[in-house]
Amino acid sequence: HRTLILPQLGATGVQARVVARESGFHVRYGPVYARDIPAYLNAGCRATEPMRRVRFTFADRLEPTPLELLPALRKFWPVALLLLLLAGLTPLGILFYPMWQRGWHPLLLLLSAILAGTVVTPALLPAIPLRSFALKGLAVGLLTTAACFGGSLFALHDLKDVLYAIASFALFPAVSSYCALLFTGSTPYASPSGVKKELAIAVPIYFFVAGVA
Known part of the structure; x- marks a missing residue:
C-alpha cells in the first residue's frame, strides 16, 4: 500500500503534498484516538463525528x-x-x-x-x-x-x-x-x-x- 494514516491532530505539522511528492505515500488524516483506527479502516477510511471529537474528561x-x-x-x-x-x-x-x-x-x-x-x-x-x-x-x-x-x-x-x-x-x-x-x-x-x-x-x-x- 502507499497510504499513511496519521492522527487528525498531526495535520498542523504535516504537509501532505510534500509527503506525497517526496515519498509517493498518500496521507489520510484518521481519527483523533488510535483506538478508533480499526473502526475507521472497517468504515472504508471514513471518520465519524465522534472520531473527530477531542475529549478531555x-x-x-x-x-x-x-x-x-x-x-x-x-x-x-x-x-x-x-x-x-x-x-x-x-x-x-x-x-x-x-x-x-x-x-x-x-x-x-x-x-x-x-x-x-x-x-x-x-x-x-x-x-x-x-x-x-x-x-x-x-x-x-x-x-x-x-x-x-x-x-x-x-x-x-x-x-x-x-x-x-x-x-x-x-x-x-x-x-x-x-x-x-x-x-x-x-x-x-x-x-x-x-x-x-x-x-x-x-x-x-x-x-x-x-x-x-
Whole structure:
C-alpha cells in the first residue's frame, strides 16, 4: 500500500503534498484516538463525528498530572529544608523544637499549593469559572491556603502572625498559580501564543510576589 494514516491532530505539522511528492505515500488524516483506527479502516477510511471529537474528561485531565507533580515534588524538598531552617533560627542558633513548632505549617502550605496547582486545578478545570490557567490556579490556591489556616485565620492578634498570614496568602497561591499554568501544555485547547502571553504577564508577578513575601 502507499497510504499513511496519521492522527487528525498531526495535520498542523504535516504537509501532505510534500509527503506525497517526496515519498509517493498518500496521507489520510484518521481519527483523533488510535483506538478508533480499526473502526475507521472497517468504515472504508471514513471518520465519524465522534472520531473527530477531542475529549478531555476527568480521567484524561488526571492522566498527565504526574508529569507536573513529580518534578514539583522534587523541588519541594530543598525549599522545605530552607523553610525549616528559617523556622528554627533563634538567637542561640538553629534549634529543633522551634524548627518543627513553627515550620510544619509553612510546609503544609507549600505542599498544599503544589497539589492545588498540579492535581486539583487540572481535575476541576471546567468547573473553575475563569479562563486563564494562572487565575484558575490562583483561585484554588487561595482556597487551599485558607483551608490550611482554618479558624486560626480569625484569631490573629500578634503583628508577626498577621504578617505571616499576609505573606502566606501572597506566596503560596502564587505557587499554585504557577503550577497550574504549566499544565497548559497538556491540554487540547491552549494555543502557544496564548500561553506565551500568559507567561509574559504572570512570571514577573510571581517573582515580585516571592520577593515581597
